[in-house]
Amino acid sequence: MTEKITAIVIDITRHNDKLNIVTLFTRSRGRISFLSPAGSGKMGRLRHSRLQPLAAIEADINFRQTAELQRLGTFALYTVWNNLYFDPVKRLVALFISEFLNKLLRATMPDEALWDFILNSISLLDNLPGGIANFHIAFLSSLLPFAGIQPDHTKYREGYMFDMQSGTFSPDCPVVANHELTLHADAARMAATLCRINFANMHALRLSRHDRQRVIQGLLTYYSIHFPGAGNLKSLEIIREIFD
CATH class of the missing domain: 1.20.1440 (de novo design (two linked rop proteins))
Structure with missing residues (x-):
C-alpha cells in the first residue's frame, strides 16, 4: 500500500556503487532507512543536491513490511531552504x-x-x-x-550541585564531590542557565x-x-x- 510521507534527512551513506542508504526521520513513522539510487549523471546529481543533511522532503512510498530497507523512488522537496x-x-x-x-x-x-x-x-x-x-x-x-x-531548573539555588545522571539540582554534598557525573558551583549554575x-x-x-x-x-x-x-x-x- 502506498503511503505519502514527509521526512527530514538525517544521514546519507554510500551502500555500493549504485545505491546510497538515506536515513529519514519521518513525521508519521519515525526513523526509517531507504535505499536510494546514487547515480552520476544529470538526474543523479540533481537527486544528490536535494538529499542534503536536514533537507525536508515528501514522497509516496510503497512500504514492504518484510524489507529491512525501503526503496526511495521519486520525491519532492517539502520545504525549500533558501540559503542553508x-x-x-x-x-x-x-x-x-x-x-x-x-x-x-x-x-x-x-x-x-x-x-x-x-x-x-x-x-x-x-x-x-x-x-x-x-x-x-x-x-x-x-x-x-x-x-x-x-532538568527542573526552578529547583536550582545558588551553591546547588547538578547530578547529570538523575537530571536534578540539589544542595551540594561532600560525599559526591568527586563524582564525575556531578557538576558543582559555576558548572551547576551554567547548567541551570542553559x-x-x-x-x-x-x-x-x-x-x-x-x-x-x-x-x-x-x-x-x-x-x-x-x-x-x-x-x-x-x-x-x-x-x-x-x-x-
Missing part, C-alpha cells in the same frame, strides 16, 4: 545537527511534535540573517524536553571561546549519559573551529 546550503557556517551547523539527530533518534517510533520542532528549527536557521554562534546550543537545550531529560536558553534569547548568552566549548561538550555529555553514543560526533571539532 549556500552559507558555509549554516551548512556546517546543519551538518552538526543532522549528525546529532542521527545518533539520538535510534528508535523508530514517530513523534509529530518533535518532527515539527526540528522542521521549525531548521526553518529558523535558514532565515536568520546572522548571529548563529549559539544556535546549536539553543537547539540542544530546546530539544531536552522532547528527549525526556529536561535550561532556560532558547532561540528567542540565545543572543543574550555571552560566552568566551573556552566557555562555549565547555557548554557544548557539557550538553553532549549529558545527552550521552541518557542516550549512549549521542555525543560522539565527528562534526564537533569543526563546530569548535568555526565559532572559535
